[in-house]
Amino acid sequence: MTDNKLHRLELEVMKVVWKLTRATVNDVLENIDRKLAYTTVATTMKSLEKKGFLSHQVDGRTFVYQPLVKETEITHTMLNDLLERLFDNSAEKLVNTLLEVRQTSSEELDRLQKLINDYQPEKISGIQYHKE
Numbered sequence: 001m002t003d004n005k006l007h008r009l010e011l012e013v014m015k016v017v018w019k020l021t022r023a024t025v026n027d028v029l030e031n032i033d034r035k036l037a038y039t040t041v042a043t044t045m046k047s048l049e050k051k052g053f054l055s056h057q058v059d060g061r062t063f064v065y066q067p068l069v070k071e072t073e074i075t076h077t078m079l080n081d082l083l084e085r086l087f088d089n090s091a092e093k094l095v096n097t098l099l100e101v102r103q104t105s106s107e108e109l110d111r112l113q114k115l116i117n118d119y120q121p122e123k124i125s126g127i128q129y130h131k132e
Helices: 008-020 025-031 038-050 071-087 091-101 106-118
Strands: 054-059 062-067 122-124 127-129
Touching: 008 025, 008 038, 008 062, 008 071, 025 038, 038 054, 038 062, 071 091
Parallel strands: none
Antiparallel strands: 054 062, 122 127
């Protein structure tokens, strides 16, 4: 697997597989938030397997897929890509834009402020860095 970025449908399918830990095409169809053809999901899952995101085992005549990558790995990769391409690697620009375009409750703002206040970068050998 050379690229940890997923297209919209691939990400939707992966979210179902991560949630269920093991899933068939029918499991995905039952748990995905939109109406899709069986063949669309089957093709997407085969593609995800070919790309190295999923593997499968055969149970009778049914392929049962399991993830080969963690959700956090994909989330971090895709967010870093978005941050780089749209926000010049600036978390401040990202958060500012998010607050401009999204209605945010005062409770959520309080939780965000607490996250910022409580954030402690990890330290290795006296050098501080931020997790990616």
